[in-house]
Amino acid sequence: MSVALFVPCYIDQFYPDVAVATLELLERQGLDVVFPKGQTCCGQPMANTGCTADAAPVARRLVELFAEFDQVVCPSGSCTAMVRHHYEDYFPAGDPTYEKVRSSTFELCEFLADVVKVDSLGVRFPHRVSIHQSCHGLRELRLAASSETRFYGTRDKMRELLDKVEGITWAKPQRSDECCGFGGTFAVNEADVSVAMGRDRIADHLAADSEVIVAGDMSCLMHLDGLIRRSGTPLKVMHISQVLMGRPLLTHSGNLPQSTIPCN
Amino acid sequence: MSTTLPLPVVNIANGGDPSGTPQRRGESQLPILPNHGSGGDHNAPPHREHPAMAKDFVANVQRTHWHDGALWFVRSKRDAQASAIPEWEYLRQCASQIKTEAIANMPELLVQFEANAKALGAQVHWAIDAEEHNRIVYEILQRRGVVRMIKSKSMLTEECHLNGYLEERGIEVIDTDLGERIVQLRRETPSHIVLPAIHIKKEEVGETFHEHLGTDAGASDPQYLTEAARGHLRGKFLHGEAGLTGINFAIAETGGIVVCTNEGNADLGAVLPPIHIASMGMEKIIPRLDDLSVFTRLLARSATGQPITTYTSHFHGPRDPGSEMHIIIVDNGRTELRQSETFRSALGCIRCGACMNTCPVFRRSGGHSYGATVPGPIGSVLNPATDDKKHKSLPYACSLCGSCTDVCPVKIPLHHQLLAWRKEFGKRGLLSIDKTLPMRAASMLFRSPRLYNLAGRIGRAAMRTLPRSVFVNRFNMWSRDRELPEPPTESFAQWYAKNRENKQ
Numbered sequence: 001m002s003v004a005l006f007v008p009c010y011i012d013q014f015y016p017d018v019a020v021a022t023l024e025l026l027e028r029q030g031l032d033v034v035f036p037k038g039q040t041c042c043g044q045p046m047a048n049t050g051c052t053a054d055a056a057p058v059a060r061r062l063v064e065l066f067a068e069f070d071q072v073v074c075p076s077g078s079c080t081a082m083v084r085h086h087y088e089d090y091f092p093a094g095d096p097t098y099e100k101v102r103s104s105t106f107e108l109c110e111f112l113a114d115v116v117k118v119d120s121l122g123v124r125f126p127h128r129v130s131i132h133q134s135c136h137g138l139r140e141l142r143l144a145a146s147s148e149t150r151f152y153g154t155r156d157k158m159r160e161l162l163d164k165v166e167g168i169t170w171a172k173p174q175r176s177d178e179c180c181g182f183g184g185t186f187a188v189n190e191a192d193v194s195v196a197m198g199r200d201r202i203a204d205h206l207a208a209d210s211e212v213i214v215a216g217d218m219s220c221l222m223h224l225d226g227l228i229r230r231s232g233t234p235l236k237v238m239h240i241s242q243v244l245m246g247r248p249l250l251t252h253s254g255n256l257p258q259s260t261i262p263c264n
Numbered sequence: 265m266s267t268t269l270p271l272p273v274v275n276i277a278n279g280g281d282p283s284g285t286p287q288r289r290g291e292s293q294l295p296i297l298p299n300h301g302s303g304g305d306h307n308a309p310p311h312r313e314h315p316a317m318a319k320d321f322v323a324n325v326q327r328t329h330w331h332d333g334a335l336w337f338v339r340s341k342r343d344a345q346a347s348a349i350p351e352w353e354y355l356r357q358c359a360s361q362i363k364t365e366a367i368a369n370m371p372e373l374l375v376q377f378e379a380n381a382k383a384l385g386a387q388v389h390w391a392i393d394a395e396e397h398n399r400i401v402y403e404i405l406q407r408r409g410v411v412r413m414i415k416s417k418s419m420l421t422e423e424c425h426l427n428g429y430l431e432e433r434g435i436e437v438i439d440t441d442l443g444e445r446i447v448q449l450r451r452e453t454p455s456h457i458v459l460p461a462i463h464i465k466k467e468e469v470g471e472t473f474h475e476h477l478g479t480d481a482g483a484s485d486p487q488y489l490t491e492a493a494r495g496h497l498r499g500k501f502l503h504g505e506a507g508l509t510g511i512n513f514a515i516a517e518t519g520g521i522v523v524c525t526n527e528g529n530a531d532l533g534a535v536l537p538p539i540h541i542a543s544m545g546m547e548k549i550i551p552r553l554d555d556l557s558v559f560t561r562l563l564a565r566s567a568t569g570q571p572i573t574t575y576t577s578h579f580h581g582p583r584d585p586g587s588e589m590h591i592i593i594v595d596n597g598r599t600e601l602r603q604s605e606t607f608r609s610a611l612g613c614i615r616c617g618a619c620m621n622t623c624p625v626f627r628r629s630g631g632h633s634y635g636a637t638v639p640g641p642i643g644s645v646l647n648p649a650t651d652d653k654k655h656k657s658l659p660y661a662c663s664l665c666g667s668c669t670d671v672c673p674v675k676i677p678l679h680h681q682l683l684a685w686r687k688e689f690g691k692r693g694l695l696s697i698d699k700t701l702p703m704r705a706a707s708m709l710f711r712s713p714r715l716y717n718l719a720g721r722i723g724r725a726a727m728r729t730l731p732r733s734v735f736v737n738r739f740n741m742w743s744r745d746r747e748l749p750e751p752p753t754e755s756f757a758q759w760y761a762k763n764r765e766n767k768q
Contacts, residue, residue, distance in 0.1 A: 007756050009710070013720045014749040016756035023760075035760045040710040046703045048664065050686030050695055054707035061711065089687070139666035148622065148670035150347055175336070179624045183663025185699075188741035190661060192319040195745045196328060196628045197663070226746025 003033045004069035006062075006105065008079045008218070009041040015218050017250075021241040022075040022108055028245075029116050033073075036065050043090075044082045048184050052089055059090040063101045071115070072105040075241050077137025077216050080107040085140055107141055108241060109216055113157040118164065123246030126167035130210035131158055132201070132224070133177040134217035143216065147177050158216055158240055165243060171210035173201070182223035198227045205235060212236040214243055311635055313657035318629035332627040334462060339621040341569020342671070349565070359562055360675040362555045363612030366547075367602060370611075373516040373549045374593060380519025384581030386589040394424035397594045401426060401508065401541055402433055404590055408539060410435065410505040416523070416530035417441040418510030419457050419615060420543050420594060423637045426508075438500045440529040442493055449476045455631030457638055458567050458617035463630050497529070507533030511544035511591075512614070513559060517552045520580045521591065524563060524573040531577050538587045542579070546598045547611040559614055562673035567616040597650045606684045610645045612674040619668035619678055625661050634658060641668035641678045648685050656694050659685035717757060724751035 003026060007019045019035075026033045043058035062083070066072045074080045083105045091098040112118045137143045137158075144156035162168060181187070181197025188194075202224060205213050213235060215221050221237040228235050238250055322328050346352045366373060378388045391397035397420075405413060413430065415421065415437055427437045427448070439448045443461035447454050449472050454460030461469070470484040479492045509530045513522040521542055523530045534540045550556065564570040582589040602608050620626045620640035631639040636647045636655060644658035659682040668678040689695055709716050727735060728751055736743040754762075 009716070010749075012756045013724065014751060016752055016754060016759050019756035020759060023764075035757070035764070037757075038713040039757070040713055040716045041706070043707075043710070046707055048683065048686065049699050049703050050688075050690035051700060051703040051707070052687050052690055054703045058707055058710045086683075135663070135665035135667075139670055146667070146670050147343065148346075148667055149353065179663050179665035179667065181624065181663055183665070186660070186663045190315050190318060190625070190663075191741040191744065192315065192322045193625050193628050193661075194663070196322045196325075197624050198746075200329075200332070200628075222749055223746065226742070226748065229747040230745060 001032070001071065002069045003031045003071045003073060004066055005033055005035045006066065006072050006074035006079070006083075007035065007039055008074065008076045009039075010222065011075065011218050012039070014222065015239065017247070018075055018218050018239040018241055021239070021245040021247060022073070025108075025112070025241055025245050026073060026116075029112075029118065031116070034069075036069070038065060042079045042082045044079065044086075045184055047082070047086060047089075056090045059087050063087070063091070063098050066101050066105070067097050070104060071111070072101065073108055073111045074105065075108045075216070075239065076218065077107050077109075077134050077141050077143060078219060080105055081136040081140035107137060107143065107216065109137070109143055109157045109161055110141060112244075113160050118161065121161075121164045121244055121246070123165055123244065124167040125165045125243050125246070125249075127169070127249055128171045128209060128211040129162065129168045129214050129243070130171040130173055130205045130208055130212075131156075131162070132180060132205070132213050132215040132220055133158070134215050134220045135177075135179050137216045138177055144177075147175075158214075161240065161244055162214065165246075171205070171208040173204040173208045173210070175201075175204055178204075180220045180224055182220045184219070187223055194223070195227065198223055199231075202227055202231075202233060202235060206233065210235065212238055212249060214238050214240050216240050311654055314629070314633055314635070314661040315657065317633035317635065318625075318661070321630045321633055322628060328628050330465075331463060331630060335459075335621045335627045338459070338568060339618075339671075342566055342618060342621065343569075345565035345569045345571060349561075355558055355562055356673055356675050358558045359614075359673055360609075360612065362550060362558060363674050364609070366549055366551055367608055367611050369551070370546060370549060370602065373551055374546060377514050377516040377519055377549055378593070380516070381514075381521075381581070381591055382519070384519050386519070386581050386591050389590060389592045391592055391594045391596070393596045394594075397424045397543065397592055397596070398426050398429040400590075400592050401543070402430060402435070404539065404541060404588075405430070405435060405506055408506070408588075410539065412436045412438070412500075412504055413506045413508060414438050414440050414500055414504035414533045414537070415444075415508040416510065416525060416533045417444050417460070418508065418543055419454075419637060420510055420545050421508065422454060423545075423596065424543075424594070438497070438504070440497050440501065440527075440533055441525070442490065442497075442527060442529075445493060445497065446472060449473075453632070453637070455639065456617055456620055457615050457640075458620075463632070501529075501532050501536055504533065504537045506539035506541060507535075507537045508541040508543065509534050511542050511548050512563070513550050513556055514544055514548045514591075514593075515551075515553050515556065516549055518580070520553075520578050522556060522560075523577045523579070524560070524575065525577070526568075526570075526574040528575050531575055534577070534579060535583055539590070540579070540582065540587065541590045541592065543592045543594060545594050545596070547613070563614055563616055566614075566618040566671070566673040601646070601649045604649070606688075607645060607649060607681055609676050610642065610678075610681060612676055613642050613646075614674060615642075616673055618671045618673065622667045622671045623662075624665065624667070625663065629661070634661070641682065642676070645676075645678060645681045645685065648689075652689065652692065652694060656689055659683070659689070717755070720755055724753070724755075727751040728753075 011018045043055035046055035180201045181194040218239050225237045389400045430437050439445045446461040455463040467484045473479040474481050477496050509523050511521045512524045564573045626640045636643050647655040662682045664679050666679045
């Protein structure tokens with residue numbers, strides 16, 4: 001069984017520890033994981049802007065890159081949803097290579113909860129945690145039941161995994177799954193609304209007395225963390241892979257634990 | 265289009281905080297919203313794209329929170345109603361299937377409806393566009409010498425800019441839905457298809473009524489204001505010579521029409537005067553009477569979180585031999601939309617407005633920021649079909665969160681259609697260079713891992729070493745309000761090469 005790690009571009013460049021934690025987490029489950037060379041991006045920014053011709057070659061090279069693996073695991077709901085639900089434009093209907101990659105690509109939490117069926121993690125995280133459900137993980141991958149439907153079952157895969165971590169106390173924002181306002185290029189095209197959305201989410205998590213917002217998508221957290229740090233709000237953000245790997249509460253989510261780079 | 269549920273405005277448009285927290289004081293200034301005038305496009309200010317309109321709205325943080333809270337309150341009521349019905353998802357599925365059938369067989373169903381409506385004594389007219397619709401209404405009124413028309417809520421007539429058309433021809437049009445009347449007195453347009461005055465606070469309603477209806481200066485008590493409006497409208501009802509209503513559902517099998525309201529104004533308007541004109545978009549057709557219950561169960565729950573609208577009124581032909589009933593079936597771009605495999609399911613929309621209430625962008629940018637009669641997610645799907653250039657910013661006024669798709673009672677895949685519009689704009693060459701150029705560059709970068717790695721390395725080094733002002737300035741829309749990520753020295757690929765590949 002060959003498992004390939006699919007690392008989104010912004011995680012590769014800005015949040016390498018999220019990928020390291022994901023890799024270690026999978027390795028700890030006894031899986032033989034490789035990181036295929038030559039990965040860049042899934043093509044989502046181009047596709048979501050409407051630039052199909054620019055997205056197509058990027059999508060095709062991703063599929064080519066992962067075609068030989070039995071399973072592909074990605075620590076992002078959004079990039080996984082891109083591959084699973086939004087690649088039809090770039091491949092002929094029923095294209096066997098794409099169909100193979102589509103059906104073998106998993107978001108990290110669903111992979112751990114449904115495929116590996118993780119039993120125990122043996123880690124502690126003694127903090128007040130609130131979950132941010134990223135929209136694509138929620139409404140495209142159905143990692144949990146969205147507040148609008150509640151009829152896709154009552155499972156919440158992120159919560160199931162985090163429940164295996166010792167020491168967490170829960171903080172519940174009032175709006176359980178409202179969008180943070182990142183939205184890819186939306187964050188700059190509609191910067192004013194995007195920022196207003198982000199600030200409202202932060203206020204909600206803060207009012208719930210959360211210490212750290214945990215999410216399955218680092219892109220949402222990049223946006224929220226950007227607002228949090230600008231305003232000096234006493235809140236942290238962490239990717240779920242970091243918590244599941246037992247990382248301590250990070251002062252910021254970017255650098256590798258062993259890294260010593262001073263930041264600004 | 266057509267009549268949608270006018271909410272009892274006292275609940276929502278009163279400007280009180282519906283969540284029950286005390287009313288904020290000192291906020292009774294007029295909203296920063298454009299005055300479109302009710303007379304149609306010639307009065308409208310130059311069209312501005314959504315981000316610019318939204319910026320104005322968001323700038324008033326308190327008011328944005330108030331607007332967001334008012335709509336979230338409605339969304340929460342909807343959630344409570346939806347989760348109280350075990351078969352909710354089944355109902356949505358049924359509704360979706362009925363609408364799929366109705367859209368597929370629309371021409372035959374409309375002809376069947378026409379025949380049955382005529383058999384009931386109604387006169388049926390067909391209008392290819394807004395202009396023809398307005399002309400038909402005018403001719404009906406002119407023939408009977410009508411100079412005063414009362415109108416209940418109809419988004420279709422908003423879409424056709426009927427009020428302005430008739431006023432220019434000397435006919436007084438009175439909107440009798442309370443929210444619509446408030447908006448009409450203020451010479452504004454509805455900001456929401458179900459809650460037309462949701463953007464107006466009760467203090468502002470008080471000012472408007474003081475000016476137009478002579479209520480006490482400074483009065484803002486919803487009960488007092490509503491009673492004043494009721495008294496004012498009662499006189500208008502009694503003097504109305506013709507009544508126009510929208511249509512929520514037109515039943516092919518029976519030739520009957522159904523109008524759903526909360527205030528009963530459609531009923532008064534339809535039965536007091538001797539002429540009842542009912543305008544419908546073609547998509548209001550449903551095949552059978554049996555189908556109706558699926559929609560009446562979904563509509564009010566989705567729209568306002570009520571189990572059912574206060575009034576669900578059925579009309580079968582004119583009320584007596586001395587009266588007339590006219591039904592106008594309007595195309596205005598719907599046939600064209602129906603040709604599109606990607607977008608035709610949007611014709612299934614029952615105009616409940618749930619997608620607006622749930623949309624995090626709508627709640628924070630207001631309905632007027634969309635610059636169109638139907639705003640919000642469904643509006644952003646429908647409007648580009650009629651004018652792609654004018655409305656091309658709308659499918660981008662969306663973070664693709666998908667909440668609209670999950671809340672839609674007829675399961676229109678709204679956020680997928682918004683994404684599809686972006687791709688369609690790309691194909692039509694409508695994307696501006698500030699969108700295409702960065703994406704072309706990104707595509708080049710992502711096609712070459714070597715270039716990507718190099719750019720990443722240089723970019724991160726630059727972020728670490730160059731002065732902060734290079735990256736954090738008012739031209740950088742990311743860092744204007746947000747810190748940039750703190751760039752690590754190593755990318756994951758570099759870490760992996762060192763820590764895994766070298767060790768193998």
